[in-house]
Amino acid sequence: MALKITVIGTGYLGATHAAAMAELGFEVLGLDVVPEKIEMLGRGEVPMFEPGLEDLLRKHVAGIEGSTGRLRFTMDWAEVAEFGDVHFVCVNTPQKHGEYACDMSYVDAAVESLAKHLSRPCLVVGKSTVPVGSADRLAARLLELAPGGAEVELAWNPEFLREGFAVQDTLHPDRIVVGVRSERAEKLLREVYATPVAAGSPFVVTDFPTAELVKTSANSFLATKISFINAMAEVCEAAGGDVAKLAEAIGHDDRIGKKFLRAGIGFGGGCLPKDIRAFMARAGELGADQALTFLREIDSINMRQRGQMVELAREALGGGPFLGKRVAVLGATFKPDSDDVRDSPALNVAGQIHLQGGQVTVYDPKGMTNARRLFPTLGYADTAIEAVRGADVVLHLTEWREFRELDPRELGEVAATRLILDGRNALDPELWRGAGWTYRAMGRPTA
Structure with a gap:
């Protein structure tokens, strides 16, 4: 009999996972405790911008004309427990307020709410990013609470979205990692992921702690790579070098690789910053804090980039205060192809300049609504042209394709001063200079 799958938590991770499981051919039931979210998803709409996700949802959500009907949503824990053979827990694990540690309250609540209804054999699979040791604790809690006892098992299957x-x-993962304690759990997860595994995705079987550590260590490595090239940008700035050429040269070494070597204003978002901080906090609890002291410097280098961009803008404007200066900011999201402004370096820089008296106008292709909600006092424009109109300096802070394809001559006609600072090292300096702009980028004083 075909497996039935449930997804607990229908935010960014959960909504994507639920739609992908339906695409792989499973009957899927998603659960959330927020009625508005359930209503939205039931209409085939998503509460965030993610390329391709809404189309995939509409292809499978029951009640939509022409859909497969394989995907439904509910708020009923008992219905989810009765329906599912495999229950994926995809709830949020934010940073604790005022601390580095991870807030596990949503995961704990989800497992406890589900467990009391689990009376038949099933597998509960954690996908949330959690501190190492959480799976052991949650497995014991499941055994304690679930009427099905030992027939209700836990596995850990970190996400790498x-x-x-x-x-x-989700549909073509570069690896699938499963932390399991039994052959039965492994067999069930091999069945869930049979299609991507057949297409070549590696299937890595491990224990609970290793599965939990894979996600946090991968994020820590990526953060290290980004902060390393940003540290090199600081040195290039002081020495008169070009960090873009430096990155190109070292990237040809296949032990290093070219990815994540673009210097700029650093990483943000809802995962990388909070994950490396939670990793440090957990290492401290385990007595292994010295092993991760380097992550403190990684975090520090990353945060420093934002202040350096503000100083670069100040210098470009003559070194005085920002008071009365018009500053155009291209980009609000922490990365392109998203509407996510959580811990966005672009908005942080815009906010700092605004607080120092600058008249800041922001434009972003997808992040305007969320940016306005977070920073209501900033100015906003509906197009790049409108943001740049009358600007004394233009800051390129999120590397959207739309910004790379802008016509510098057209922009030059509306700017007060043709001065652009490339905070992402993603624009073509020759193109902009050819249109009469002064082009400046971080770590490239001679470029």
Whole structure:
């Protein structure tokens, strides 16, 4: 009999996972505790921008004309427990307020709410990013609460989604990692992921702690790579070098690789910053804090980039205060192909300049609504042209394709001064200079 799958939590991760499981051919039931979210998803709409996700949802959500009807949503825990053979827990694990540690309250609540209804054999699978040791604790809690006892098992299957590529990463993952304690749990997860495994995705079987550590260590490595090239940008700035050429040269070494070597204003978003901080906090609890002291410097380099961009803008404007200066900011999201502005370096820089008296106008292709909600006092424009109109300096802070394809001559006609600072090292300096602009980028004083 075909497996039935449930997804607990229908935010960014859960909505994507539910739609992808339906695409793989499973009957899927998604649960959330927020009625508005359930209503939206039931109409085939998503509460965030993610390329391809809404189309995938509409293809499978029951009640939509022409859909497969394989995907439904509910708020009823008992219905979910009765329906599912495999229950994926996809709830949020934010940073605790005022601390580095991870807030596990949503995961704990989800497992406890589900467990009391589990009376038949099933597998509960954690996908949320959690501190190492959480799976052991939750497995014991399941055994304690579930009427089905030992027939209700836990597994851990971390997610590796990149915002902007989430659908692709779920349907064609570059690896599938499962932390299991029994052959039965492994067999069930092999059945769930049979299609991507057949297409070549590696299937890595491990224990609970290793599965939990894979996600946090992968994020820590990526954060290290980004902060390394940003540290090199600081050195290039001081030495008169070009960090873009430096990155190109070292990227040809296949032990290093070219990815994540673009210097700029650093990483943000809802995952990388909070994950490396939670990793440090958990290492401290385990008595292994010295092993991760380097992550503190990684975090520090990353946060420093934002202040350096503000100083670069100040210098470009003559070194005085921002008071009365008009500053155009291209980009609000923490990365392109997303509407996510959580811990966005672009908005942080815009906010700092605004607080120092600058008249800041922001434009972003997808992040305007969320940016306005977070920073209501900033100015906003509906197009790049409108943002740049009358600007003394233009800051390129999120590397959207739309910005790379802008016509510098057209923009030059509306700007007060043709001065652009490329905070993402993503624009073509020759193109902009050819249109009469002064082009400046971080770590490229001679470029």
